Amino acid sequence: MKNITIVFLLIFLFFQNLTISQSLENKNVLVIYQLDPYHQPKLFVEKVTKWLESQKANTIVSNNLNTYSDKKLMDSIDLVIQTVTTGKLTSAQEKGLTNAIKSGTGIAGSHGGLGDSFRENTLYQFMIGGQFVSHPGGKVKYTVEFTSPKTYLTKAIKNFEINSEQYFMHIDPSINVLATTKFNGQQYPWIKDTEMPVCWTKTFGKGKVFYLSVGHSPDNFDIPEVWELLTRGFKWASKN
Numbered sequence: 001m002k003n004i005t006i007v008f009l010l011i012f013l014f015f016q017n018l019t020i021s022q023s024l025e026n027k028n029v030l031v032i033y034q035l036d037p038y039h040q041p042k043l044f045v046e047k048v049t050k051w052l053e054s055q056k057a058n059t060i061v062s063n064n065l066n067t068y069s070d071k072k073l074m075d076s077i078d079l080v081i082q083t084v085t086t087g088k089l090t091s092a093q094e095k096g097l098t099n100a101i102k103s104g105t106g107i108a109g110s111h112g113g114l115g116d117s118f119r120e121n122t123l124y125q126f127m128i129g130g131q132f133v134s135h136p137g138g139k140v141k142y143t144v145e146f147t148s149p150k151t152y153l154t155k156a157i158k159n160f161e162i163n164s165e166q167y168f169m170h171i172d173p174s175i176n177v178l179a180t181t182k183f184n185g186q187q188y189p190w191i192k193d194t195e196m197p198v199c200w201t202k203t204f205g206k207g208k209v210f211y212l213s214v215g216h217s218p219d220n221f222d223i224p225e226v227w228e229l230l231t232r233g234f235k236w237a238s239k240n
């Protein structure tokens with residue numbers, strides 16, 4: 001009886017590991033970007049596509065938001081990696097994207113590219129689970145701390161310091177917070193010690209959403225903890 005319990009436990013752990021550490025091999029990944037005056041999305045796209053190639057994913061790169069309203073294409077996509085700061089979705093584009101995620105396509109990204117994308121599209125914001133509103137003091141030194149217990153996504157990644165934009169966001173209370181940061185209140189004393197989510201996961205229908213607020217400049221992704229966290233997020237969010 002004891003042996004049977006152990007066998008079942010091993011089978012359970014095997015399948016649990018399989019579902020959380022899924023690979024992107026042969027998955028269809030849409031990398032979508034738009035240029036903006038604040039960031040360097042092209043460098044981000046270059047780094048991400050190079051990594052996707054190493055993971056043997058089928059990558060489609062687009063800088064046209066009409067891709068979202070192409071239902072046939074969207075039905076074939078396992079993961080959307082978006083880097084579009086500000087901008088606006090037409091109702092057809094918003095419907096195309098949100099319907100794809102509801103049906104099981106994953107979406108992942110960082111900084112303003114996912115968390116400050118379409119300020120007028122509330123359905124999009126409902127899907128992502130947070131919206132940028134301020135980065136007090138511009139480029140500041142801050143610490144990112146992981147919440148416990150650690151999950152597959154954060155396992156063995158250490159808390160880290162970064163000198164970059166610290167995002168203050170309006171947050172959906174239903175998100176699953178993986179990491180946080182605290183504000184020093186130097187610019188806005190009333191937010192001193194406010195603990196703000198930096199990284200989270202959530203679902204939207206059948207789709208998985210992964211977000212990381214770090215990523216103002218390309219060198220942010222040279223921090224091993226940042227890149228490891230983000231790429232685990234890409235794998236996790238893709239369609240099972």
Ligand SMILES: [Zn+2]
Binds near residue numbers: 038111112215
């Ligand atoms: Zn920024």
